[in-house]
Amino acid sequence: MNQLCPRFEKAMGLLSTRWVGLILFELLKGAKRFSEMEADLPISGRLLSDRLKLLEKEGIIQRNIYSEFPVRIEYTLSEKGKALEPVIKDIQQWAEEYITMDDLKDVE
């Protein structure tokens, strides 16, 4: 009986897309290349490629090409992306306070 705010629903949809949070966390530390992110995150190249395209389309990240040898491509947060920093920080803080060792055992 209660309408959800469409903007919130959209935002939540984006942020709850698998791996998007970790990619944002990574990019908050600064510009990153594809292979760096692939190494740092537990995500396959296929999905990393998908998610970077999604985030670029949504205006959250920028893709910068440097025509060096070999070619270098860096991903950075846009202003819209940087504005998500509080969200990520809050999650970090919550995790530190409420995620226990037991939670990490993950004995599903």
Place this chain on the structure above:
Amino acid sequence: MNQLCPRFEKAMGLLSTRWVGLILFELLKGAKRFSEMEADLPISGRLLSDRLKLLEKEGIIQRNIYSEFPVRIEYTLSEKGKALEPVIKDIQQWAEEYITMDDLKDVE
């Protein structure tokens, strides 16, 4: 080359589980019954059931049974769950500021 914090990764995994964000948003408004959430959220009973079980297992929500006629079962946030309020509020604020009408058209 950069290690992710396991607690953060776990928290992000939880929060980025489909529908979890919307369920939290719903429960921040107060106790809710299964059928209320099913009506309010664009989620099927099967997944709502799955997610409620997950969140209960993770200690984020509580399931309270009232033996009335007919039986009433209410879900509420635990302390751990309520502590996620800042995350949800930040997402709301970000959505209001950065999600445009265009974003909502979603013409993928």
Place this chain on the structure above:
DNA sequence: TATTTAAATTACTTTTCGTAACCAGCGTAT
């Protein structure tokens, strides 16, 4: 044109999702 390196895609299998139909338990009416 062949080489080198990074970035991205394709082909294929496994997991998760979404829809709709179905079941359980309990109090009440017949």
Place this chain on the structure above:
DNA sequence: ATACGCTGGTTACGAAAAGTAATTTAAATA
């Protein structure tokens, strides 16, 4: 007793998305 109505789920199954590994594209040198 048994049949019904109400809430709160679960099951079955086809569709969609994710995971893995091998392959392809592309650009600057040589």
